[in-house]
Amino acid sequence: MAQMTEKKQSSSDWWRWLVAAIVAVIVMGGVWFALTHLTNLGDAASADMAEKTTTQATGAELPMDDFTRLALDKAKQGDVEGALDAFSVAIAANPDGASVAYYYRGLVYADQGKVNEAIDDFDKAIEIDKHFPQAYAARGTANLMISRPAKAAEDFDKALQLDPNNATTYVNRARAYMGLKMTDEAEADLDKAIELDPKLLAAYFNRGVLRMLQENPEGALEDFNQCVAINPNAPAPYFNRAVAYIELGNKKAAATDLAIYLTISKDEEGKHQARSLLDSLTGTQGDNPPPPTSEADNSTSGSNQ
Numbered sequence: 001m002a003q004m005t006e007k008k009q010s011s012s013d014w015w016r017w018l019v020a021a022i023v024a025v026i027v028m029g030g031v032w033f034a035l036t037h038l039t040n041l042g043d044a045a046s047a048d049m050a051e052k053t054t055t056q057a058t059g060a061e062l063p064m065d066d067f068t069r070l071a072l073d074k075a076k077q078g079d080v081e082g083a084l085d086a087f088s089v090a091i092a093a094n095p096d097g098a099s100v101a102y103y104y105r106g107l108v109y110a111d112q113g114k115v116n117e118a119i120d121d122f123d124k125a126i127e128i129d130k131h132f133p134q135a136y137a138a139r140g141t142a143n144l145m146i147s148r149p150a151k152a153a154e155d156f157d158k159a160l161q162l163d164p165n166n167a168t169t170y171v172n173r174a175r176a177y178m179g180l181k182m183t184d185e186a187e188a189d190l191d192k193a194i195e196l197d198p199k200l201l202a203a204y205f206n207r208g209v210l211r212m213l214q215e216n217p218e219g220a221l222e223d224f225n226q227c228v229a230i231n232p233n234a235p236a237p238y239f240n241r242a243v244a245y246i247e248l249g250n251k252k253a254a255a256t257d258l259a260i261y262l263t264i265s266k267d268e269e270g271k272h273q274a275r276s277l278l279d280s281l282t283g284t285q286g287d288n289p290p291p292p293t294s295e296a297d298n299s300t301s302g303s304n305q
Contacts, residue, residue, distance in 0.1 A: 062134070065090055068101045075108060083108055099128040103135050110142055118142050133162035137169050140176065149179030167197035174206055178213075186210055201230045201237075208240060217247035235265035239274060246281070255281045 064072075067090035074082040087105035091098040106121030122139035125132055140155030156173035163169065170193035177186035187210060193203035208223030221244040227237035238261040245254035258278040265271055 062100045062103070064100050064104075065094065067093060068104060071101070072104065080108060080112065096128065099125040099132055099135070102128070103132070103138065106135075106138060106142075110138070110145070115142050115145050131162055133159045133166070133169075136162070137166070137172065140169075141172055144172070144175060144179070147179070149176040152176040153180065165196055167193040167200050167203065170196070171200065171202045171206055174210075178206075178210060183210060183214065199230055201227050201234065204230070205237060205240070208237075208244070212240070212244065212247070217244045220244045221248065233264060235261050235267070235270070239265075239270065242274075242277065246277075251281045 067086050071083045071086035071090065074080075074086055084105060087101050087108070090101040091105070102121045102125040106118040106125065109115070109118035109121060119139055119142045122135050122142065125135040126139070129135070136155045136159040140152040140159065143149075143152035143155060153173060153176040156169055156176060159169050160166065160173065170189040174186040174189035174193070177183070177189065187207065190203050190207040190210065193200055194207070197203070204223040204226040208220040208227070211217070211220035211223060221241065224237045224241035224244060227234065228241065231237075238257040242254040242257035242261070245251070245257065255278055258274045258281070261274050262271055262278070265274070
């Protein structure tokens with residue numbers, strides 16, 4: 001009996017680790033297209049940048065000069081160096097009015113993984129225009145990328161003061177709160193995001209993760225179901241819904257979701273985790289799930305892609 005209890009506890013601890021790892025990936029800046037949307041970029045952003053860059057969605061095009069428009073055109077074409085050069089020309093031509101150019105150049109830097117350079121540009125954008133909600137929100141997301149949830153929360157606070165109805169900003173502030181273990185505040189922000197935008201997949205996804213942390217797999221399952229209904233081609237919700245099903249003892253449904261994830265995901269590390277889970281469910285590797293790796297997955301593993 002003691003051995004059975006220890007075995008059950010070990011399995012439970014593994015699932016707790018898995019959920020914690022998912023949240024760590026989100027808070028540390030996993031760049032999943034459903035978590036945050038690239039700012040409009042004057043309809044010039046490439047699809048790849050739109051999926052990868054973490055920043056705010058907005059319905060209105062920001063004012064920009066010809067050099068900035070040229071830079072965005074180059075970004076759309078995949079010419080990153082050309083885009084950066086054009087942004088630099090725009091900034092040099094009008095340094096006191098270059099908040100938008102700095103902001104967009106910061107987005108490109110963030111997309112390239114140059115987070116410190118991105119933050120420098122967002123700082124300059126805000127210095128020029130202190131009433132620029134997208135710049136605060138983008139800087140907040142960049143701070144999440146380098147594990148600064150407290151600074152990120154401050155930026156999202158300011159962004160929401162200036163733009164109080166931006167659902168995506170509430171999602172991102174919830175991510176910061178999750179990093180600070182402020183779960184009640186995170187849940188309130190995610191509820192608000194869903195109130196503002198009932199079709200925002202990111203809000204349901206993050207709330208599902210939060211509910212898993214709160215040991216509420218039933219609630220998490222509801223949220224991941226919503227994610228799949230909103231976008232059945234997004235891989236991450238299937239992975240996380242499988243974890244919820246496992247918590248609820250529905251191994252057959254979990255196996256189905258993992259198989260779907262393996263079919264549509266492009267992330268090799270995430271697929272490796274999914275295969276291990278699927279093998280454990282089908283008995284290929286014994287009764288227990290495989291032990292966790294020593295480091296949390298920093299690519300997708302159920303939260304990216």
